[in-house]
Amino acid sequence: MSSAAVPTGRSEASVARRERTRLLLRSPTFIIGSAVILFWIVCAVLGDHITPYDPRFDQTPEIGAAPSAQHFFGTDRLGRDVFSRVLAGSRDILLIAPLATLLATLIGTTLGLITGYFKGIADNTISRVIDALLAIPLILLAVTVVAALGSRSTWTVIIVIAAVFSPIVARTVRAAVLVEADLDYVEAARLRGERSPYVMFSEVLPNVMPPILVEATIRLGYAIFAVATLSFIGFGLQPPSPDWAVQIADNYQDLAFEWWSVLFPALAIASLVVAVNLVSDSVQQVLER
Amino acid sequence: MTDAPALELHDVDVVYSVRGIDRPVLRGVSLEVGRGESYGLVGESGCGKSTAALAIVRYLARNGRVSGGSISVAGRDVLGLRGGSLRRYRAETVSMVYQSPGAALNPSIRVGSQVAEAFTVLGASRSAAEEQAREALTRVQIADPGSVMSRFPHQLSGGMQQRVVIAMALAKNPALLILDEPTTGLDATVEADVLDLVSRLQLELHTSVLFISHNLGVISKMCSRVGVLYAGRLVEEGPVETVLRDPRHPYTVGLLRCIPRGGVQKDHGRLDTIPGFLPALGTELSGCVFADRCALADDRCRIEEPPLITIEGGHESRCWYHEQAPDLPREEAANIEIAAVDRDAAPLVRVEELSKVFKQRGHDVYALTDVSAALWPGETLGLVGESGSGKTTLARTLLGIVPPTAGTALLEGVPLPTRYQKRSREQLRALQIVFQNPDSALNRRHSIRRILLRSLKKLAGVSGSAAEIRMQELAHRVRLTERTLTQKPAQLSGGLKQRAAIARAFAGDPKLVVCDEPTSALDVSVQAAILNLLVELQAEKRVAYLFISHDLGVVRYISDRIAVLYLGRLQELGPADVVFDGPHHPYTEALLSAVPTVDGGGRERIRLEGDIPSAASPPSGCVFHTRCPRKLGAVCEETEPPLLEVEDGHHMRCHIPIEELRRLQAKETATA
Numbered sequence: 019m020s021s022a023a024v025p026t027g028r029s030e031a032s033v034a035r036r037e038r039t040r041l042l043l044r045s046p047t048f049i050i051g052s053a054v055i056l057f058w059i060v061c062a063v064l065g066d067h068i069t070p071y072d073p074r075f076d077q078t079p080e081i082g083a084a085p086s087a088q089h090f091f092g093t094d095r096l097g098r099d100v101f102s103r104v105l106a107g108s109r110d111i112l113l114i115a116p117l118a119t120l121l122a123t124l125i126g127t128t129l130g131l132i133t134g135y136f137k138g139i140a141d142n143t144i145s146r147v148i149d150a151l152l153a154i155p156l157i158l159l160a161v162t163v164v165a166a167l168g169s170r171s172t173w174t175v176i177i178v179i180a181a182v183f184s185p186i187v188a189r190t191v192r193a194a195v196l197v198e199a200d201l202d203y204v205e206a207a208r209l210r211g212e213r214s215p216y217v218m219f220s221e222v223l224p225n226v227m228p229p230i231l232v233e234a235t236i237r238l239g240y241a242i243f244a245v246a247t248l249s250f251i252g253f254g255l256q257p258p259s260p261d262w263a264v265q266i267a268d269n270y271q272d273l274a275f276e277w278w279s280v281l282f283p284a285l286a287i288a289s290l291v292v293a294v295n296l297v298s299d300s301v302q303q304v305l306e307r
Numbered sequence: 308m309t310d311a312p313a314l315e316l317h318d319v320d321v322v323y324s325v326r327g328i329d330r331p332v333l334r335g336v337s338l339e340v341g342r343g344e345s346y347g348l349v350g351e352s353g354c355g356k357s358t359a360a361l362a363i364v365r366y367l368a369r370n371g372r373v374s375g376g377s378i379s380v381a382g383r384d385v386l387g388l389r390g391g392s393l394r395r396y397r398a399e400t401v402s403m404v405y406q407s408p409g410a411a412l413n414p415s416i417r418v419g420s421q422v423a424e425a426f427t428v429l430g431a432s433r434s435a436a437e438e439q440a441r442e443a444l445t446r447v448q449i450a451d452p453g454s455v456m457s458r459f460p461h462q463l464s465g466g467m468q469q470r471v472v473i474a475m476a477l478a479k480n481p482a483l484l485i486l487d488e489p490t491t492g493l494d495a496t497v498e499a500d501v502l503d504l505v506s507r508l509q510l511e512l513h514t515s516v517l518f519i520s521h522n523l524g525v526i527s528k529m530c531s532r533v534g535v536l537y538a539g540r541l542v543e544e545g546p547v548e549t550v551l552r553d554p555r556h557p558y559t560v561g562l563l564r565c566i567p568r569g570g571v572q573k574d575h576g577r578l579d580t581i582p583g584f585l586p587a588l589g590t591e592l593s594g595c596v597f598a599d600r601c602a603l604a605d606d607r608c609r610i611e612e613p614p615l616i617t618i619e620g621g622h623e624s625r626c627w628y629h630e631q632a633p634d635l636p637r638e639e640a641a642n643i644e645i646a647a648v649d650r651d652a653a654p655l656v657r658v659e660e661l662s663k664v665f666k667q668r669g670h671d672v673y674a675l676t677d678v679s680a681a682l683w684p685g686e687t688l689g690l691v692g693e694s695g696s697g698k699t700t701l702a703r704t705l706l707g708i709v710p711p712t713a714g715t716a717l718l719e720g721v722p723l724p725t726r727y728q729k730r731s732r733e734q735l736r737a738l739q740i741v742f743q744n745p746d747s748a749l750n751r752r753h754s755i756r757r758i759l760l761r762s763l764k765k766l767a768g769v770s771g772s773a774a775e776i777r778m779q780e781l782a783h784r785v786r787l788t789e790r791t792l793t794q795k796p797a798q799l800s801g802g803l804k805q806r807a808a809i810a811r812a813f814a815g816d817p818k819l820v821v822c823d824e825p826t827s828a829l830d831v832s833v834q835a836a837i838l839n840l841l842v843e844l845q846a847e848k849r850v851a852y853l854f855i856s857h858d859l860g861v862v863r864y865i866s867d868r869i870a871v872l873y874l875g876r877l878q879e880l881g882p883a884d885v886v887f888d889g890p891h892h893p894y895t896e897a898l899l900s901a902v903p904t905v906d907g908g909g910r911e912r913i914r915l916e917g918d919i920p921s922a923a924s925p926p927s928g929c930v931f932h933t934r935c936p937r938k939l940g941a942v943c944e945e946t947e948p949p950l951l952e953v954e955d956g957h958h959m960r961c962h963i964p965i966e967e968l969r970r971l972q973a974k975e976t977a978t979a
């Protein structure tokens with residue numbers, strides 16, 4: 019019986035995995051969300067190749083022209099084609115936000131594992147620092163860090179956002195680790211002489227992956243928002259980048275008579291944030307069923 | 308009311324729909340509970356007991372439904388009820404008591420309001436309900452209902468909580484009371500108390516009871532008739548004494564043989580087991596549901612399902628060969644030689660005056676006080692006592708998980724560092740543990756193979772192909788197949804998981820394995836197989852066990868000596884048969900008389916008054932004096948008796964001289 023049943027035994031785990039994938043692919047929220055994200059990724063990759071005009075430099079003599087058949091989204095105050103700039107504007111944000119999220123997740127997970135696993139002094143110290151950090155408004159913290167670092171490069175933005183988000187991730191991970199660390203398998207590992215890093219990363223970590231994944235997708239949505247905010251107030255990406263928030267910052271003074279150069283980039287940001295949240299919701303539903 | 312039976316199930320089918328496919332869980336179950344009757348439903352986990360109960364109260368999970376047959380309670384069809392009439396039915400006609408009283412009570416509402424709610428639902432005014440609640444609590448023998456009513460559920464002990472739940476269930480004097488494993492999570496002494504209460508109330512109120520349990524001893528004590536469920540089929544039914552004394556279905560026969568009882572010990576022989584597994588949920592079965600695991604089965608059984616065949620006087624069995632069932636061939640493992648423990652040799656492990664005080668919000672909690680004991684190679688020391696008596700703390704101290712406040716533990720004469728972090732690999736591999744719950748004990752993301760290989764690497768120091776060979780040996784020894792090795796714990800049954808956990812503990816050839824209730828999460832047939840395995844490993848490797856269990860039958864079977872703990876103090880320590888046969892410490896006596904046995908035991912029942920006192924302020928003198936049924940007087944309150952060797956190898960902590968105890972206990976056994 020045992021030998022004949024090998025295939026079924028093996029496939030049980032993969033059945034569960036396939037079941038999860040199938041549930042995801044059947045969820046309309048997931049489909050819509052990922053379609054929108056995919057669209058922006060394609061735009062980011064192809065960039066200048068698909069835009070009708072050069073997104074960075076003024077190519078047209080028409081300044082502040084309203085949307086027309088020639089310029090779908092009109093032109094901005096420097097005469098650049100807004101449609102081209104919106105299409106190309108996803109590139110920087112789609113690089114910065116995921117990298118920042120990844121970094122925040124890595125740091126946060128490590129902090130969460132340490133605080134949840136060791137408890138005691140390590141937990142108290144790190145958790146109080148985290149509480150203090152979380153009490154400072156995000157923008158204030160970001161602006162301070164950017165000012166302190168003195169540079170406004172892409173990497174600065176990534177590091178700032180990761181620094182701001184990792185305490186939040188750490189908290190989620192800590193809560194999950196606290197539950198896990200009480201289980202007997204952790205004790206069994208210690209009783210066979212495992213060192214703490216092994217227990218944390220090889221025994222506990224795989225069991226807390228689902229909440230980490232969910233937290234990461236939620237953070238990604240917020241990261242996009244944060245990048246846009248920083249760029250808008252001038253601490254993030256700099257002109258002439260076609261970044262959406264930079265566009266808004268460039269043109270919002272003229273909002274009264276040139277609404278198109280603000281509205282379309284704003285809609286683009288919204289579409290991306292909403293799409294990420296849709297994906298995040300569906301992943302959460304499938305993983306935490 | 309009519310004369311209709313309290314409960315009538317007629318050909319009931321229940322299916323759960325899993326991924327769109329209907330999986331049968333109950334298959335054509337028919338049974339009847341008469342007015343005032345107490346009917347027991349037994350079977351192992353997964354056989355459909357709880358599903359039956361949920362179907363009766365119309366509370367099946369969303370994906371479950373009754374797909375055939377009829378259910379009526381007190382002559383009223385239950386399946387047709389909708390909306391308001393369903394609510395009224397649940398409020399007035401049927402009550403259910405669940406396994407875990409802690410989960411059945413709302414943690415944020417005071418007990419008084421919760422019990423009163425049971426009456427306001429029936430239309431009582433608030434003040435009248437409060438008065439009725441007080442009466443209801445008095446009826447379940449709660450001494451001080453006023454103070455209990457003003458407390459929150461978590462401030463009550465498990466036994467008290469279950470009393471409160473029973474008081475609520477009986478509030479409306481229901482036509483049918485369903486008790487679903489009502490005492491499974493409770494200590495034996497508390498269980499005995501609750502069971503006494505239920506039988507007394509049943510006599511008083513003539514309530515009809517459907518009693519669901521996996522414990523045949525409890526069923527035998529509580530019920531007049533019993534039905535045995537297997538894979539959703541009722542396979543045997545009849546008066547309790549008849550079914551338990553003269554079972555006529557191979558499954559019932561097998562179940563009864565699995566239970567260690569009547570003073571059997573490991574050196575007398577192996578336990579019977581039931582081979583194979585319960586068919587997976589919703590498997591299509593042709594023929595007899597038990598045929599795959601039955602030693603009597605032949606082609607007829609596999610093709611044609613037997614009907615319920617009447618044997619005599621309401622005793623029915625669903626077996627073609629029910630005459631042969633009592634002589635079912637035994638499915639026992641080959642006998643093995645167990646070498647006698649050599650007590651002249653040096654002991655393997657000693658603990659000397661071990662004490663542990665926990666600090667809890669400024670209070671000192673005395674978990675262990677001056678415990679001294681020794682364990683020889685190849686010996687099993689059984690550790691018994693109610694929860695909170697310090698059994699687990701003693702084991703964890705020995706393992707170095709909890710450092711003791713005072714005292715030492717020695718391994719082969721060498722003092723062990725108090726924390727496992729400070730222990731050498733040799734010391735770590737010498738002391739291992741098998742946990743109670745295999746779900747929590749195995750990392751659910753790791754395959755069994757990975758778990759075993761890692762243990763071999765860390766404990767035995769082997770890796771690569773040598774480890775591979777050792778792992779195969781290990782797996783073979785605990786009878787894990789090649790296929791199970793590649794699987795993750797979630798894909799295995801409870802018994803297989805526990806085997807994997809045992810294999811892990813044995814990876815480094817330990818000298819002492821702490822077994823912390825290793826079979827209490829398992830069904831009896833699986834329990835028997837695991838106990839057999841532990842005995843086998845002991846005979847082969849001369850490993851010593853520190854065996855913690857609340858099941859005294861199990862402890863007696865596997866132990867050479869028994870230690871009885873009460874409030875962190877050793878009360879009695881001696882050879883297993885001496886401790887069980889007496890004369891014993893009054894506390895041991897009470898523990899033993901609390902256990903309901905399948906044979907109905909002829910022991911005079913001794914009940915302990917009240918709950919175990921708080922370990923934060925243990926009683927003066929003998930810590931047991933507050934509950935002791937044989938208390939002498941002031942001396943017990945003032946002086947703590949020393950632990951004396953009263954007979955050869957038999958230590959006891961009691962002011963009553965052993966001869967006096969022998970006389971008292973012999974007299975009661977004779978009169979009973």
